[in-house]
Each structure stands twice: as C-alpha cells, then as structure tokens.
Amino acid sequence: MKIQSIKALVLPTRPTVNFRIALPAQTNSSMLLVRVETDEGIVGFGEASPFALVTGCVEADVLNFLDAMNTRLAGVEALALERVHGLMDEYTLGNAPGKAAIDIALHDIWGKYAGMPLYRLLGGGSNTLVSDMTIGIDEPRVMAAEARRYVDEGFAILKIKVGLDPASDLEAVRLIREEVGPDIDLRIDANQGWTTKQTLATLRAMERYGVHEVEQPLKADDLDGLRFVRERASQDVMLDETVHTPHDAWSALSAGTADIINIKLMKSGGLYPACRINAVAQAAGVPCMVGCMNESRVGIAAGAALVAALDNIRYADLDSHRLFEELPGVTGGFEQTGGAIRLTEEPGLGVEVALEF
Ligand code: MG
Numbered sequence: 001m002k003i004q005s006i007k008a009l010v011l012p013t014r015p016t017v018n019f020r021i022a023l024p025a026q027t028n029s030s031m032l033l034v035r036v037e038t039d040e041g042i043v044g045f046g047e048a049s050p051f052a053l054v055t056g057c058v059e060a061d062v063l064n065f066l067d068a069m070n071t072r073l074a075g076v077e078a079l080a081l082e083r084v085h086g087l088m089d090e091y092t093l094g095n096a097p098g099k100a101a102i103d104i105a106l107h108d109i110w111g112k113y114a115g116m117p118l119y120r121l122l123g124g125g126s127n128t129l130v131s132d133m134t135i136g137i138d139e140p141r142v143m144a145a146e147a148r149r150y151v152d153e154g155f156a157i158l159k160i161k162v163g164l165d166p167a168s169d170l171e172a173v174r175l176i177r178e179e180v181g182p183d184i185d186l187r188i189d190a191n192q193g194w195t196t197k198q199t200l201a202t203l204r205a206m207e208r209y210g211v212h213e214v215e216q217p218l219k220a221d222d223l224d225g226l227r228f229v230r231e232r233a234s235q236d237v238m239l240d241e242t243v244h245t246p247h248d249a250w251s252a253l254s255a256g257t258a259d260i261i262n263i264k265l266m267k268s269g270g271l272y273p274a275c276r277i278n279a280v281a282q283a284a285g286v287p288c289m290v291g292c293m294n295e296s297r298v299g300i301a302a303g304a305a306l307v308a309a310l311d312n313i314r315y316a317d318l319d320s321h322r323l324f325e326e327l328p329g330v331t332g333g334f335e336q337t338g339g340a341i342r343l344t345e346e347p348g349l350g351v352e353v354a355l356e357f
Contacts, residue, residue, distance in 0.1 A: 001078045001113065002039045006070040006102060007357040008048075008063055009033045013294065014325040017146070019136035022163030022193030023053050030059055031296050031327060032097075034066060035357045036105035038078045042112050045353045046105030046302075048097035049266050049293035049320075054241055057095050065091075065098035073102070078109050081272045088269070096244065096269040097293075103270020104302045104349070111348030118302065118350075119343050122271070124309030127343040131304075131316040131336075132157035132187065134323075135176070137164055144175035147184075154338020157185040159215075159317055163193020166202045177209040189215035192241055196225045203233045213315075215262060216240045226257035238262055240291065246276040253284040260315065261286060265303055266293045274306060282312040289315035297321050301333030301349045304341050316341070329354040 011031045034046040048062045057065075072087060084106060088099045111118045119127055133155040135146050147158055160176060162169035169188070177186065188211055194202065199217040213236045218225045220241035230237040236259035243249050243258075244267040252258050261281045268274040278288050290303045290313055300321045307316045318341070333351040334343045344350030 001042065001109075003073045003076050003078050004037045004039045006066055006073065007035045008066045008101075009035070009355060009357045010059065010063070011327055015323060016325055017136065017323055018138065019323050021137060021161045021189070022191035031294065031324075032059060032062055032101065033296075033298060033330075033353065033355070033357075034101040034105050035353070036078070036102065036109060038109060042109050044105035044108030044112065045298055045349065045351055046101040046103065046108065047295050047299035048101035049295045049299060050097040051266065051293040054293070055094070055096050055266055057097060061095060062098040062101070065095045066101065069098070069102060078106055079113065081106060085269070085272055097266045099269035100265045100299075103272055104265065104299065107271050107302065108348035108351075115347050117343060117345050118305035118348055119308040122275070122305060122309035124305070127308055127345065129304055129307045129316050129341050130157065130339045131318040131341055132159045132185075132339060133319050134159040134189075134317065135161060137161045140168060140172035140175045143172045144179040147176040148179050151180045151184055154340070156183070156339055157187070160186060160188045161191065162188045163190030163217075166194065166198045170202055170205050173206055173209050173211060182210065186211050187213040187215065187238075189240070190217045192216055192219045194218065196228055199229050200232055203229075203235055207234055211235060213238050213260060216242065223252065223255045223257050226252075227255055230257055230259065236260055238289065240264070243277065244268060246273060246280050249277045249280040253281065253286055258286060260289060262289045262291045262317070263306075263313070264291045264293060265299060265306075266295070271302060271306055275310070278310055278312055287312055287314040289313065289317055291317040292320045294320050294324065296324070296327045297330050297333050298349065298351050298353070301343070301351050304334055304343055305349070308343055
C-alpha cells in the first residue's frame, strides 16, 4: 500500500475563551488538516498546529513542507513509518508539526488497514483516560471563576497558566484553591516565564495550596537552572519546551532536570518519535504527560490514543479542542464528559472528516 497524495487544508479558528500564556501571543490561529491517500483507496487524516515560538515554524513553512512531501513520499510504502520518518528527517531538521501531520495520518491509515482503533494498535488495552483543563492567565478573580466553571463541568484536574508576574500567579492559585476546594488536583505551567529565584520563592509559597507539578518554570535551554530548582522544590518539575526529541529527553534526564516530561506530537513530529521519547523517559524512571498545541479533534484523538495506550504516560493535557469552536465537518474520535475521554472503537483515529481538500 503506497502513499499516493498528501493534501492540506487550512481552516480558520474561533477561540471560545480568552487564552493567554507567558509566551507572546501567536497571531497565527488557523488549524491545518492533512489528508493522505493511498493507492489502495484507504485515506488517513492528520493535523499540524504550528506554534512558532515552540516549534520554530509558521503555517507557511508547514504548507511548503507538506507540498514537498507530496512529491518526496509519493510511492513510498504507507506503513513503513521508520522509512517515512527517515525521508522526512533527511529533508529538514525541523518542521515537527508537518511531520506530525503526516505521521498521524499514516497511523490512521494503519488502523484502518488493520481494522483496529489507534489505541489498540499502539499496544493499549483500555480506551479511557482523564485530561486536565487549562486556565489561561487573566485577573486572578477571573481565573477562579473559570476554574469554578470547569469543575462544574466535571474536570477534576486543572492546569493553571502562570509566569508573567509571580505575585499575581500566587494570588490566582490561592483564589482557585479557595474556589474549588481541596479535592481538585492543581498543576501550574510558567511557560519559561520565571527566574530561578522567582521559581523557588513562588513554589515555596504555593506549597500550602497543594500544587503538585510545575511545568517549564525556566527557559527551555537552562538545564543548570532546572536541575537547581528540581533539587530544591517539593513539587515535581515537568519539562515541556526543553524536550522536543528523544535526544532532548536523554539530555534533560541525564542532567537530572525533570520528574515528568510533557510530550507533544507537534514538538516530536508525531506518534512514532513520541513513543521513543516515552521509552527514554521510562528507562530513566520518569513518567510522561501528553499535551497539545492548538489542535482540533483530529490531533487530540491521536494524543489521547497515545495516553490510553502507554502505561508510563500518566497525565493528559488534551484540551485545546475546547478552547476553540469545533471545526464543522470534523466529528468522532472520542466522547468526553468533563475530563473523562472515551476513545472510539472505530478503526484508526475514528475521526470523520467531511471536508473538501
Ligand atoms: Mg507547557
């Protein structure tokens, strides 16, 4: 079964909430779906979410890459994932979102070919998982009201964006804990926004509010600082922007900088390399989370299958599809009640895409 064509479709997005993080706002807010067709008529769908400040590429880069791959991968065996990734990696070092889109579509094709849902293809035995819901940076009282809404919707884990101003961050966490009570799990993500001293002081002050994990407090490349923080903080240090590849995971873990790694398909270049990052972390005794950029239901279904499949992936931050209006014509993949996600038993991603490419 050979790859016949790779087509992309850019769709406008409409945010449902005002979502701010410590990194500068991204003006590119489109979603980019990919359709891969094989010579046996099986079609797979994937998605790219280029978040330039993390992945280093913008939408036009992804479209150029996909156009080049439409030629380069034509006639290549669709299930030869090692070979496909080799051909993509030989073409360019970066463009992980473009690689992820093709990788996800090929996994969708693999599942449809095998007649199995993706989570089972990846080795999983259960189709359920629990995701957190993320609260963007805003006035602390506004963030607490949002926390209330999410808890009322059934979420039991909240991820709080921080990193612009430690005093305001602390106040937001205090008000959120007061609002949601003691039974809701809270984690924070500073998106590289704090200094080492701000991190230690703020984490110390947050101990009384039961924050269990801190994600990316310092700059992505500050391994010395991250190790310094990890050795002193009572909370688990989770790395996101520091780790894109299996090699990044090895470097970060051998430097003693992480208690948890946040894998994102848009950083790793898809499920195939994501499994390798998880294997490196697992070998080091470190669990993983699967997070997301601004994916729709297509990319989220792929990330959710990875979480459901692999025991070492103990956390899920798969919520971007709820920060935007759902794309018309894109359905299936999973059902969600609060944070509880139940994956479909349909083959592959199980996502229906009724759109013209
Ligand atoms: Mg993060």
